[in-house]
Amino acid sequence: MAYVTQVTRRYITETNSPEHAHWNTLYEIGDTVPVSGIYRCQGCGDEITSNAGQPFPPQNRHQHADSSVAVLWQLIVRTKTS
Structure with missing residues (x-):
């Protein structure tokens, strides 16, 4: 789960466009x-930060103890980078 404080929450904006495929x-x-943005693994709940255009981490960088659990990443926080 991504965390924010009362001070840093001002930098988070909720979007009204969840229909975009990347969500x-x-x-x-x-x-x-x-x-x-910040992506969450649907199999274990771990989070990573990833930059557009780069590949998601390879199998040897993120593994589950139970190999039958798939590693699938979902965007939870989009970041504005340049």
Whole structure:
């Protein structure tokens, strides 16, 4: 879970456009990151930060103890980077 404080919450803006595919798509290992942000693994809840255009972490960087649990990343916070 991403955390903010009362001071830093002013930098978080809720969007009214959840229909964009990058919010609803689950990304696999090696897929290209569509937008920069914080992504959450649906299998274990770990979070990563990733930059647009880069690949999601390879299997040897993020593994589950139970290999039957898929590593699927979902965007939870989009970041504005240049």
